[in-house]
Amino acid sequence: MTPTNYKEALDWAFLLLQEANCDPEAAEYVLLERQDWRKTDLLLNERQPIPSKVWQQLQQDVAQLATGLPAQYLLGYAWFDGLKLSVDSATLIPRQETEELVSWISECYPAAARLRFLDIGTGSGAIALALQRRFPQSTVVATDISSEALKVASKNATALQLPLTFYQGDLWQALPKDEPLFDVIVSNPPYIAADEKKVMDYSVLNFEPQTALFADHQGLAIYERLAANVAHYLQPKGNLFMEFGYQQAVAIQSIFQTTLPNHQVEIRRDMANWPRMARVY
Template identity: 60%
Template sequence: MNRPTYYKALKWAFLLLKEKQLDEQAAEYILLERQKWTKTDLIFKERSEMPVAAWQQFQADVATLLTGQPAQYILGQAWFYDLPLKVTPATLIPRPETELLVAWLLESTPATKALRILDVGTGSGAIALAIKHELPASDVWASDISEAALAVAQENAQHLQLAIHFRQGDLLAAVDNEQFDIIISNPPYISRSETRVMDYSVKNFEPQQALYADNQGLALYQQLAQTVAAHLKPAGQLFLEFGYQQAASIREIYQQALPQATIQIKQDLAGWPRMARIKLPD
């Protein structure tokens, strides 16, 4: 193909990705990110002929997309809460559903109040960095069991000039005797039995340590439930993201472990129960 217009290049990419039953919109996403364009920019320029370098890069990107690799890993960057984050195969790609969890925390928190907040299983640092950006007066901590993931999170914090206390370790073991006003976590929650219905790109490219958990995906919630009270101040809150079929189990786990706590379940934009807020008494 000679140098096409942006419109024809995208049409070509869409057809190739559709044949492999891959996400067609990944081609548009990667093109916009490479060009640093908005969708409005593309509308104005889609009939323009692509420069040689841009066309060569796009062909290479589409070839990699056809292997199933997510666009964010190809670019080495993902967006979360309007923040650009470095991502690598050592970190999960941040999801829009997790933005809803952060938004719920922010809605529940006075912006001017200085709080101690911990993000457990921070990965790329997405949750911790979004919170620190929105609540600059708060003292934000982040932990992860993965040294490689923490290195990415620290790089993101430095790039965004946001001060976070990073700790390596398994769940709350990373923070010893520290106490917090709020703990938030999006831990691994997928059961191995669900592998056959997962997207190819997720199960083949994203870090398995950050995806899967034992006991039908509930093991880490059970572990947190047994240890979290010692790390929360009076009236402290725990915010959790979980799988769309796990709400009843999450409620049961935390009712048994923290009988005095108030438990609230919230739905995502698709109407699935995907988030919980567990609040200790004063």
């Protein structure tokens, strides 16, 4: 098949990806990114002849997407809070839901505040970089157990010219002993239980890093460890912000209220009305 225009090319791509049980919208997303177009640009040009180079690239991209490869890994980048971030198989693809966590933090402090932030399990650096951009007078420290993930995060910080401090290690062990206390600690840790693998999306399960997805104790192990020690690293009036799975709100509230009885736990729902974020203060 040789399409005569963009619409025919995308119709072909959609059908092929549907038959492969892959997300058909990924083809349009990749085409728009390759062309540096918005959706309106596609609508204006969908009946225009598709250049042979664009068609050849689309065929190559669709062949990759049909294997289940996420579009962001194919392109080598993802968008988060307006930032273009390099991503690869060492890092999770930043999600739109996590932008809501960053927005919640921004509601709590003025942009000119001079704060100390800690992002635990930074991955590509998405949360830490978004916070540094939103709070330019603040200091942002980011940690991850994966040295490969930190390479990606450091690359992003350099490209965006945002000054972050990175430490490699497992939770609190990553921090130097003389590291000052933090005003805000934020984490989007692994929270999927192993028994959920059977219902997970193929592309997530087979392409994104498992160590950033799964945790013991029905996905709650990292939250238990955060609760046990977070008070030693926060300022007296500091805040802990976290993302968690949509079925974990009750367990999260119980863990932190039991371990930190003098603290309050606030749960917030995401744009889909699922309880997905917590603030401990």
